[in-house]
Amino acid sequence: MMEHSGESDDATNSVAKGASSFANMYDTHVDEVYRFVHRRCRDHALAEDITQETFMAAMRRTDDQPEITIGWLLTVARNRLLDVMRRQSRYEGKLRLVGVAQTTxxxxxxxxxxxxxxxxxxxxxxxxxxxxxxxxxxxxxxxxxxxxxxxxxxxxxxxxxxxxxxxxxxxxxxxxxxxxxxxxxx
The missing domain is CATH 1.10.10.10 (Winged helix-like DNA-binding domain superfamily/Winged helix DNA-binding domain)
Known part of the structure; x- marks a missing residue:
């Protein structure tokens, strides 16, 4: 019974260290990721959403790769922004096809x-x-x-x-x- 408790403590400590590591990484890079996205889209809400999605991806990734770099975060953020821009562009293109949008x-x-x-x-x-x-x-x-x-x-x-x-x-x-x-x- 005592061994099980020790294993449980080790697992709890491991989870706590992982959460602490993620929190440190988040605190260190969140502002830079947000600014990176906001400079490109000029939309506060969209920049917040993409920043959140980027760190969610990082959280999922920490199991595979404990060290997440700022380069990786910025690449994920840029790719997510590109996806949004492509979807928006396709939507605007469809609106133009039916004569709803003006070309500017x-x-x-x-x-x-x-x-x-x-x-x-x-x-x-x-x-x-x-x-x-x-x-x-x-x-x-x-x-x-x-x-x-x-x-x-x-x-x-x-x-x-x-x-x-x-x-x-x-x-x-x-x-x-x-x-x-x-x-x-x-």
Whole structure:
């Protein structure tokens, strides 16, 4: 009977340590994740929802991988925001088909943003992360190096390669759209 009690204490301590670890990770990163999402969507409620979903995913993941990094959290948050934006874009597209919505300059900006986000989505996680943190969040190369635990030279090279790859992906998308537009004439 005593052994069972000891095992129960070990399990309770393990759960308490896991909860404490998650709480520390949450407290450390929640504001940064929220700001990251809010800067992209400019919607307080949506940013809160996506931040909550991101940390729910982290909570589920802590069983598999006890150390959750800020890079992982920001990638999850960005992917969830992209999912929402895609759903919203499809919905607005359906409304336009039935003549409910007006086409505006905002639609063009949204289409361009989705094109860039789509191209970013085709990049490796490292490339996406470094471009997002550098160009959207405004982190300097030295700040990126510190944030990602890498040397400044390594980050400079990574940013250069990531930019080159993004440019190639965007060019592929433009070429693909031109081919589709040209093919519809024939």
């Amino acid at each position: 300059g905002h639609d063009t900006a949204l289409a361009e943003r989705l094109r860039v986000e789509g191209a970013l989505g085709e990049l490796s996680v490292d490339y996406r992360l470094v471009l997002t943190l550098h160009y959207i969040d405004g982190l300097t190369v030295p700040a990126l190096a510190e944030h990602l635990n890498r040397s400044v030279k390594s980050i400079e090279g990574l940013v250069t390669r990531a930019r080159r790859e993004l440019r190639a992906k965007l060019d592929e998308r433009v070429d693909g759209e031109s081919a589709e537009a040209g093919g519809s004439d024939g």
